[in-house]
Amino acid sequence: MEAKALFASGNRHKFHEMHELLRSVPLSLVFGPDVTDPVDVDEDGTTYAQNALKKARAWSETTGYPSLADDSGLEVLALDWAPGIRSARLAPTVEERISRLLQQLQNHEDRTARFVAALAYVEPKAGRVALSLGYVWGEISFSPEGSGGFGYDPVFIPRGFDKPFAALDGTVKGEYSHRVRACRSLADMLF
Numbered sequence: 804m805e806a807k808a809l810f811a812s813g814n815r816h817k818f819h820e821m822h823e824l825l826r827s828v829p830l831s832l833v834f835g836p837d838v839t840d841p842v843d844v845d846e847d848g849t850t851y852a853q854n855a856l857k858k859a860r861a862w863s864e865t866t867g868y869p870s871l872a873d874d875s876g877l878e879v880l881a882l883d884w885a886p887g888i889r890s891a892r893l894a895p896t897v898e899e900r901i902s903r904l905l906q907q908l909q910n911h912e913d914r915t916a917r918f919v920a921a922l923a924y925v926e927p928k929a930g931r932v933a934l935s936l937g938y939v940w941g942e943i944s945f946s947p948e949g950s951g952g953f954g955y956d957p958v959f960i961p962r963g964f965d966k967p968f969a970a971l972d973g974t975v976k977g978e979y980s981h982r983v984r985a986c987r988s989l990a991d992m993l994f
Contacts, residue, residue, distance in 0.1 A: 805829045805830065805831050806829060806830050806831065806869065807830075807831045807833060807868070807869070808830055808831070808832055808833070808868065808869040808870060808871045808924065808926075809832075809833050809834075809835040809838055809839075809862055809863075809866060809868045809869070809870045809871070810822075810832050810833065810834055810835050810870075810871055810872075811835050811842070811844075811858045811859050811861070811862035811863075811870040811871060811872035812835060812858065812872060812873070813835070813836050813841045815834065816953040816954075817873060817982075818832070818834045820976075820980075820982060821871070821873070821982065821986070823977060824977070824982060824983055824986040825986060825990070827990075828990045828993070828994050829994060830871075830990075830993070830994070832871065835862055835866075835870070838866065838868070839865065839866050842858075842861050842862045842865045842866075844857055844858045844861045844862075845857075846858070846874065846888075848874075848888070849888070850888065850921070851874040851875060851876065851888060851919055851920070851921035851936070852874070852921040852923065852934050852936065853874075854874035854888065854921070855872045855873050855874040855921040855922060855923035855934070856872070856923040856925070856932070856934060857872075858870075858872035858874070858923070859871060859872035859923040859924060859925040860923075860925050862925075863925040863926070863927045864927065867927060867928075868927075869924065869925065869926040869927070869931075870924070870925050871922065871923070871924050872922070872923050873920055873921065873922050873923075873982065873985070874888065874920075874921050875890070875918065875919060875920040875921070875981060875982065876888050876889070876890035876891070876918070876919055877890045877904075877916060877917075877918055877919075877954075877955045877959065878916060878917050878918075878919060879904070879908065879914070879915070879916045879943060880913060880915040880916065881908060881911035881913050881914065881915070882907055882908070882911075886900075886904070887919075890954075890955070891954075897953070897954060900954075900955070901947055901955060901957060901958055904943065904955070904958065905943070905945070905946070905947075905958065908943055914942040914943040914944075915940075915941075915942055916940075916941055916942055916943050916959060917938050917939060917940045917941065917981075918938070918939045918941075918955075918959060918980065918981040919936065919937070919938055919981055920936070920937045920938075920980075920981040920982045920984070920985040921934065921935070921936050921985065922934070922935045922936075922937075922982075922985045922986065922988075922989045924989060924993060933989055933992045933993055935985045935986075935988035935989040935992065936985055936988070937980075937981040937982060937983065937984030937985030937986070937987075937988065938981055938984065939961055939962075939979055939980055939981045939984065940961070940962045941959055941960045941961040941962050941964075942959075942960050942962075943958050943959065943960070944957075944958045944959075944960050944967050946958075947967070947969070948966060948967050948969065948970040949966065949967055949968070949969030949970025949971070950969060951968065951969045951970070951971070951973055951976075952968045952969045952973075952976055956968040956969040956976070957969040957970070961975070961979050961980075968980070
């Protein structure tokens with residue numbers, strides 16, 4: 804029997820990506836705001852896992868439904884692993900975030916970076932909680948390229964490739980991303 808869970812986020816891009824990633828597991832993922840008003844959660848944790856768990860708990864407590872939440876970010880070695888959990892708050896728009904990141908890296912030769920994703924699943928009636936982490940290593944390009952994906956995808960070149968996620972075929976991200984790895988780990992725990 805397929806379980807149903809809310810995706811605890813107002814980010815439809817992430818929902819579509821997560822929905823695709825979880826197609827092979829017996830979990831029917833529903834976009835949270837299609838079921839209820841968005842639940843406002845202050846992401847004040849010090850780790851991705853804390854923020855993801857906080858969101859999943861808040862949505863499940865509000866709705867009574869099992870909830871799945873993620874928190875993710877980009878970490879750059881030359882910037883002491885910043886922007887990290889503040890990745891989405893580096894600047895108001897995606898374009899400004901990318902521009903600011905590239906400006907911060909303009910005098911750095913080492914552009915090693917990684918995407919990190921934490922997933923939290925909370926099933927309130929069963930008292931079940933599961934957490935997983937996923938990473939993908941790569942480097943930051945010198946300029947944005949491509950129109951696929953979202954967020955920092957136009958400047959993140961995954962290891963083993965010569966173009967950013969946004970310029971690669973969508974199946975590449977669907978096979979190698981941080982969320983893919985976190986999803987696989989979570990699915991192993993739940994199913």
